[in-house]
Amino acid sequence: MTKLRVYELAKQLGISSKKLITILEDLDVTVKNHMSTIDEDTAKLVIELIEEESGKGKKKSAQSYDTKKSEITSTKTEDNNKNERKVITIPRKISVKDLGVLMGIEPVKIIKKLMDYGLMVNINAEIDFESAKKLASEFEFDVTEEKEDGQDLLIKEESDDPKDLKPRPPVVTVMGHVDHGKTSLLDAIRQTSVTKQEAGGITQHIGASEVEVNGKKIVFLDTPGHEAFTAMRARGAKVTDIAILVVAADDGVMPQTVEAVNHAKAAGVPIIVAINKIDKPAANPDRIKQQLADYGLIPEEWGGDTIFVNVSAKAKTGIDQLLEMVLLVAEMSELKANYNCKARGVIIEAKLDKGRGPIATVLVQRGTLRVGDGIVAGTSYGKVRALFNSRGKRIKAAGPSMPVEVLGLSEVPTAGDILIAVSSEKEAKSIAEEQKNLQKEPEYNTPKKISLNRLFEKL
């Protein structure tokens, strides 16, 4: 069955998406926003309704809504009585809520099923195509994948002249279940000791660091494994070129391991599996490989294409091999960026320092950020007063893939906000003010979220 996005149908009908959503609500069809999809039958009913409305005036149309409502309900009942499997078309990732709408099944039932798989999610959580397919199949639906065309309406991406593009270091996110050794592994890589400084050894934020291997830079982002940080990890996956999935060899695949796999897959990020804690007597790397094969991560020696490396963060074994694999995957990705333009980056984390004011950790993704640049991130603006690299050394400029601490913003920005450099502080201020005014508008929230997501996907 053909699927249409709300905005596409609205455009065809010459009405606003908002109006169309109201009409759909009257028909008891719940859609999330203008990017949501509706099926052909519903679209036809809406078209009929609008035609009637324009022909016969408002009073009649109120009755029509009820008639149409019952038509939809009766179609649904008929469908349910047929014992054949229905086909739904879904995008590469879909929220639990949207999937529920598409299948006509209460989200709570979907959430319950996901719990059976060991996934704790809420109604807004996004699940990847493979999981959605498996899930839909349990509800007697077949699934086809939607083509991702026309999704980037809201973003005008600046394009780079290919001659301006130069290689940039890979950004690697370390993901995995709580306590499986993500931070320890990074410690081993950096030969420092971050875990010892952490409260209770639990990572509370995304830490960024840079290392140099054989003269090549690699940027690492550490992520917390606690389930409350799902949203942050989702964000991590989108600024990421490569994901290292850490699985403790004595513990195996756990709920947050699966979540991490789903996030990385949804973002189209290559995964390298680091089987950690192989120094432990109970370590069983083969069991991990078997478990991960169920999620589509098949080791090369079994005919798949996922790289697995056995490591011990404690005994510092396998680290060189892991780094070699990171460089190999990075090389294949041919990562490039423009260094010669105004900077744009993502706020990785931000805090208020008593003495120094708002401090933001920014991952520069494009261009070069310099001391003195006007900057804006959401409603926060200012001028770069100082830049510090991941070792706390003061620097004058930061190019693509570089994580830097930025001083000089007017307020603490939100993690996930995009930071852009502009010609002057004055310009930065006026953009920030515009953003503030925009936030006051009632319609602001939905489009903002979408545009931000799209932006992440583009980066």
Ligand code: GTP
């Ligand atoms: P969160 O940030 O809380 O998600 O945890 P994490 O994944 O960063 O784990 P962390 O590095 O804090 O390590 C958790 C525990 O496992 C610590 O007690 C580490 O000492 C221990 N550990 C980590 N790697 C190894 C290893 O290779 N071998 C052994 N035996 N223990 C390890």
Ligand code: MG
């Ligand atoms: Mg940690």
